[in-house]
Amino acid sequence: MPIATEPARQRPAEILIVDDEEGMRDFLSICLMKAGHNAEAVASGELALRQMATKRYDLVITDLTMPGIDGMEELRRAVAMPSPPLVIMITAFATTDTAIQAMKLGAYDYVGKPFKVDEIQVVVRRALERVDLTSENQRLREQLRGVQSLDGMVGRSPPMLKLFELVRKVAPTRANVLICGESGTGKELVARALHAESDRPGGPFVAINCGAIPENLMESELFGHVKGAFTGAATSRDGVFVAATGGTLFLDEIGELSLGMQVKLLRALQERRIRPVGSTREVEANTRVVAATNRDLEAAVEAGEFRNDLYFRLDVVQIVLSPLRHRTEDIPLLVDRFFARFNREMARNLEGIRPEAMQWFLNYDYPGNVRELENLVERAVALETGTSVSAENLPTRRRSKAPGATPREPELGESGIDLDQAVADLERRLITRALERTGGVRKDAAKLLGVSFRSLRYRLDKLGITVPSGRDMHGERNG
Numbered sequence: 003m004p005i006a007t008e009p010a011r012q013r014p015a016e017i018l019i020v021d022d023e024e025g026m027r028d029f030l031s032i033c034l035m036k037a038g039h040n041a042e043a044v045a046s047g048e049l050a051l052r053q054m055a056t057k058r059y060d061l062v063i064t065d066l067t068m069p070g071i072d073g074m075e076e077l078r079r080a081v082a083m084p085s086p087p088l089v090i091m092i093t094a095f096a097t098t099d100t101a102i103q104a105m106k107l108g109a110y111d112y113v114g115k116p117f118k119v120d121e122i123q124v125v126v127r128r129a130l131e132r133v134d135l136t137s138e139n140q141r142l143r144e145q146l147r148g149v150q151s152l153d154g155m156v157g158r159s160p161p162m163l164k165l166f167e168l169v170r171k172v173a174p175t176r177a178n179v180l181i182c183g184e185s186g187t188g189k190e191l192v193a194r195a196l197h198a199e200s201d202r203p204g205g206p207f208v209a210i211n212c213g214a215i216p217e218n219l220m221e222s223e224l225f226g227h228v229k230g231a232f233t234g235a236a237t238s239r240d241g242v243f244v245a246a247t248g249g250t251l252f253l254d255e256i257g258e259l260s261l262g263m264q265v266k267l268l269r270a271l272q273e274r275r276i277r278p279v280g281s282t283r284e285v286e287a288n289t290r291v292v293a294a295t296n297r298d299l300e301a302a303v304e305a306g307e308f309r310n311d312l313y314f315r316l317d318v319v320q321i322v323l324s325p326l327r328h329r330t331e332d333i334p335l336l337v338d339r340f341f342a343r344f345n346r347e348m349a350r351n352l353e354g355i356r357p358e359a360m361q362w363f364l365n366y367d368y369p370g371n372v373r374e375l376e377n378l379v380e381r382a383v384a385l386e387t388g389t390s391v392s393a394e395n396l397p398t399r400r401r402s403k404a405p406g407a408t409p410r411e412p413e414l415g416e417s418g419i420d421l422d423q424a425v426a427d428l429e430r431r432l433i434t435r436a437l438e439r440t441g442g443v444r445k446d447a448a449k450l451l452g453v454s455f456r457s458l459r460y461r462l463d464k465l466g467i468t469v470p471s472g473r474d475m476h477g478e479r480n481g
């Protein structure tokens with residue numbers, strides 16, 4: 003049978019089909035996919051809710067009568083979600099009663115079985131027009147409020163608005179960019195945005211953390227090696243320079259690069275050619291380089307730890323991320339954004355943020371910047387026992403510059419000192435403080451302390467420090 007194509011939308015709609023009957027699922031899926039939409043189908047209300055908790059759908063088309071959670075209950079829970087999909091109900095017996103009840107509960111429309119292809123397509127098209135209108139309205143509303151976003155980054159503070167403009171301007175130029183900012187301010191996000199807004203967003207984005215790779219492996223990691231170049235090099239392998247050809251190479255924590263490697267990197271950047279370890283031939287490396295650092299590179303140059311010429315080569319354009327405590331206007335925006343995400347991901351169905359909790363977020367000074375805020379929201383959403391996020395699960399405030407933040411230096415008294423004990427005490431104090439600051443997330447605490455995750459775990463064991471229960475539940479999330 004002929005199927006009318008829909009007027010072009012800017013992006014395909016994400017549609018979830020819920021029906022316990024396989025034939026109906028297949029029929030609807032084919033219909034909708036032919037109309038250019040992304041359709042997924044599940045066989046029960048339970049599965050549907052699980053899907054909705056992990057992914058945002060524009061539209062849900064659900065059968066009413068199903069074993070277990072039926073269409074009505076599914077509808078009730080779907081509309082309570084933070085950014086709910088539109089729901090179209092399919093009723094076998096289109097009694098006005100059930101239809102009216104569904105509409106009252108927030109269904110967008112209903113279709114009685116049996117229905118024709120045209121019929122369902124008209125209803126779907128109308129629903130999607132409504133979706134477009136709503137998101138357009140939301141975009142306009144956000145614009146009015148001065149909120150802007152760029153590839154997943156949100157902000158409305160003057161420094162962030164300036165940053166968005168700068169990113170849009172330099173992204174298409176292929177100039178090398180150096181991104182500076184404290185830990186957790188969003189350097190990697192900016193690097194990804196530079197790639198996404200570049201003239202070749204379809205090319206690879208390859209990231210390498212210069213601080214995490216042992217010195218002896220760094221050269222091969224960057225430039226690759228040929229078979230037999232060193233013990234263990236059983237096959238030849240490309241480095242990140244070659245892997246990122248036609249795209250963006252993100253050199254994270256560039257300040258950690260040894261002086262020896264700095265020379266080699268400078269050469270690669272100057273000549274746009276590299277030589278794999280053990281090879282006699284050079285290969286072309288046409289890649290855009292974006293570097294990031296949370297160190298003061300200029301000071302490192304002064305101290306002779308970072309080469310001046312490399313600094314200038316990388317620093318064609320510099321993008322500086324301000325610490326979150328200097329851009330309070332962005333805090334409510336970020337809190338809302340992370341709340342919506344974690345509420346959905348953990349299927350918590352919380353109603354929102356209580357005013358006293360938002361006040362807490364506004365007053366805090368975020369030594370760990372956006373990442374810390376993200377962790378705090380995640381924890382608050384996970385641990386909340388009420389219907390909306392309260393300040394209960396937010397840490398009692400600890401200002402980073404509070405008196406006593408720097409441990410007093412132990413004295414070498416008349417009778418001497420137990421050096422090992424004193425060092426262990428200091429170590430324990432700093433580790434405990436770092437864990438408090440990151441809400442118990444060990445990976446972030448390791449960053450604050452400038453040690454690897456593995457090294458922190460070893461020290462925790464050695465010192466017998468246990469991370470408070472309920473706190474480390476997300477510690478391994480990123481690694």
Ligand SMILES: Nc1ncnc2c1ncn2[C@@H]1O[C@H](COP(=O)(O)OP(=O)(O)OP(=O)(O)O)[C@@H](O)[C@H]1O
Binds near residue numbers: 188190376
């Ligand atoms: N403006 C923003 N809008 C939304 N999310 C943000 C923003 N800035 C940062 N984030 C989020 O905060 C977290 C930290 O960001 P990112 O990893 O880019 O920081 P970073 O500066 O690279 O940190 P580090 O120095 O520790 O590597 C990420 O989860 C990121 O998505």
Ligand SMILES: [Mg+2]
Binds near residue numbers: 189190254
């Ligand atoms: Mg980073």
